[in-house]
Amino acid sequence: MSHTPFILVSYLVSTVVLLWTALSPVINKRGLLRQLKNRHARMDKA
Amino acid sequence: MNPIYLFFHKTGSPPWFYQFSGRLIPWLWIGFAILAAIGLYQGLLVAPADYQQGESVRIMYVHVPAAWMSMMIYGLMAIMGFVALVWRIRIMEVMVISSAPVGAAFTIIALITGSLWGRPTWGTYWVWDARLTSELVLLFLYFGVIALYNAYDEPRKAAKAAALMAIVGAINLPIIHFSVVWWNTLHQGSSIGTSGSSIHPSMLWPLLWMAIAFKFYYGANLLSRTRVRLLKQDHRKRWVQDLLTEENR
Numbered sequence: 001m002s003h004t005p006f007i008l009v010s011y012l013v014s015t016v017v018l019l020w021t022a023l024s025p026v027i028n029k030r031g032l033l034r035q036l037k038n039r040h041a042r043m044d045k046a
Numbered sequence: 047m048n049p050i051y052l053f054f055h056k057t058g059s060p061p062w063f064y065q066f067s068g069r070l071i072p073w074l075w076i077g078f079a080i081l082a083a084i085g086l087y088q089g090l091l092v093a094p095a096d097y098q099q100g101e102s103v104r105i106m107y108v109h110v111p112a113a114w115m116s117m118m119i120y121g122l123m124a125i126m127g128f129v130a131l132v133w134r135i136r137i138m139e140v141m142v143i144s145s146a147p148v149g150a151a152f153t154i155i156a157l158i159t160g161s162l163w164g165r166p167t168w169g170t171y172w173v174w175d176a177r178l179t180s181e182l183v184l185l186f187l188y189f190g191v192i193a194l195y196n197a198y199d200e201p202r203k204a205a206k207a208a209a210l211m212a213i214v215g216a217i218n219l220p221i222i223h224f225s226v227v228w229w230n231t232l233h234q235g236s237s238i239g240t241s242g243s244s245i246h247p248s249m250l251w252p253l254l255w256m257a258i259a260f261k262f263y264y265g266a267n268l269l270s271r272t273r274v275r276l277l278k279q280d281h282r283k284r285w286v287q288d289l290l291t292e293e294n295r
Contacts, residue, residue, distance in 0.1 A: 003102040003166050010105045010159040014112070018263065021151040025270040032274060033293070036281055040290045 058135050060276045061285035067269040074266035078259050085255030093249050103249070105163040111257040113156035115264060116184060117219055119149035123191070124216035127209030137272070139205030140279070142212055143195045144271035148264055150188035157181060168232055176225035177233035180218060187215040201279055 047055070056062045089107035096103035123145045130138035160178070161171045172178065191208045198204030226235045237244045245253070280286050 003100055006102055006162045006166055007104050010108060010162045013158050013162075014108045014155045017151050017155050021148055022263070022267055022270075024147075025267065025274050029270070029274045029277070032277055032281075033290075036277070036286070036290055037293070040287070 058137060060137065060280055060283075063137055064273055064276055064285075064289075067273055071266050071269050074262050074269070078262035078266060081255050081259035081262060085252045085259055088255065089252035093252050096249075099167055102163060102166045105159050106249075107252050107256050109156060109159040109163055110253055111260045112152045112159065113181065114257055115260045116149060116153040116156050116181070117222060118261075119145050119152065119264060120184060120187065120212070121216065121219055123149065123212040124219075127212040130209045131206060131213075136202070136205075137276070139202065139209060140272050140275045141268065142209050143191070143205055144268055144275055145264075146188050146191045146195075146208070146212075147271070148267045150185060150192070152260070152264075153181065153185040153188060157185065164232075173232050175231040175233055176229040177222065177231050180222040180225050183218055184222060187211075187218060190215070 057066070085107060090104055093104070093107075095101045123142050126138045126145070127142045129135060130142060157178075160181075164173075165171050191211050194211050195204045195208040198207060225231060226233055238250075243250055277286060
């Protein structure tokens with residue numbers, strides 16, 4: 001039995017999980033800052 | 047005041063924590079990238095294949111550090127939860143819930159890579175042995191902490207409930223650690239302990255590099271998540287308003 005597919009899938013799954021976990025706070029922060037800046041701008045206009 | 051006390055005192059202030067962690071995060075990511083590159087290079091290209099397991103032993107360089115992280119993060123959550131409940135430090139409350147998704151991610155990696163290592167080594171992807179089952183219970187505990195936090199509308203009440211669950215769930219950590227001693231398991235016993243290691247240095251070093259790299263990853267990710275939660279919770283406070291005004295300029 002070749003072990004290569006098991007090794008490749010292990011590292012691929014780990015990379016995907018770690019990338020997603022690292023990127024999700026960055027995406028959340030961008031969305032939150034956009035939302036807060038819009039609110040801030042609306043309050044300034046009012 | 048003693049500089050160490052002063053540092054801990056300052057970390058309790060959200061604006062100071064936000065600024066300080068913002069400067070620290072890039073260095074933690076750089077540390078992670080360098081250490082992971084060294085660990086992966088040594089583990090995948092330099093370290094020899096195992097005389098019994100063959101090439102499949104290379105899964106160890108991601109599986110074992112991930113499994114260590116899954117337990118370490120839950121242990122830290124329990125400690126931070128205790129500090130949050132006793133001394134009512136809000137940043138600790140936020141750090142407990144910010145740690146949970148990172149801990150869950152490492153547990154998922156440990157379970158999946160363990161399963162993929164098990165197939166060529168044991169001949170099966172999964173067995174209900176004590177080590178595997180208690181690690182799966184750890185994943186459910188992480189999900190439980192996240193679900194409990196999200197069940198509340200008020201963030202401070204939610205954080206207290208999550209902290210309490212983290213403390214109670216810590217009972218699972220010695221069960222995971224000693225499962226291979228207390229029960230007959232298919233999973234092997236510890237190769238690294240306080241008395242030394244039975245792993246050859248050519249395989250031990252990449253394992254240690256990866257273990258340290260994952261700690262840097264956790265630090266960077268935890269601080270990033272904590273900063274987002276602090277912004278969300280404090281969006282009506284002066285320091286966030288000032289921050290937005292500065293960014294709008």
